[in-house]
Amino acid sequence: DTEVTQTPKHLVMGMTNKKSLKCEQHMGHRAMYWYKQKAKKPPELMFVYSYEKLSINESVPSRFSPECPNSSLLNLHLHALQPEDSALYLCASSLTGTGTEAFFGQGTRLTVV
């Protein structure tokens, strides 16, 4: 199983809503990532979890709140988002995060209205 599963695939939310994006992998990977990708741009790193601990936060606004409940799951909690936060949110995982292949999920297409 070399799959990273993200749910939902599509999400439309209002600026006052609270929602969560979910990511799951069962490859035994211990590094998990959240990326944000705007149209025609490369993915931009948001957060990195290593062994269930947040190791990198790329100055992401607090309206994005990551959570890693266990080694297989990664969540991204969303609250009070802005329309400019609309993007494709990608989850990825890798064995250790240091020089090993990262596998990506198919992403959640988020639209903030």
Place this chain on the structure above:
Amino acid sequence: GESVGLHLPTLSVQEGDNSIINCAYSNSASDYFIWYKQESGKGPQFIIDIRSNMDKRQGQRVTVLLNKTVKHLSLQIAATQPGDSAVYFCAELGNAGNMLTFGGGTRLMVKP
């Protein structure tokens, strides 16, 4: 700051020809590079990787070349097929350890 970038935003090739996608990087401390393919509406898909102690690595129809002297990375696709049409990103594992940083991307268009 240090970054990974690409020379050409769009590359158009004839089906059956070979494709070469280039990437320049500026962080000389980077020691691991990956090429990803991203089709419309999908997440990036791993193609091939290379470590800095290598100059060349071959996969099925793909070859990655690394020139550390000029900090240049290239992806060669042999006998390009319509299914190869996508955006290709090079990515660099930064010296912070687990920060995978992406270059700007090149769109490959294959003409039948």
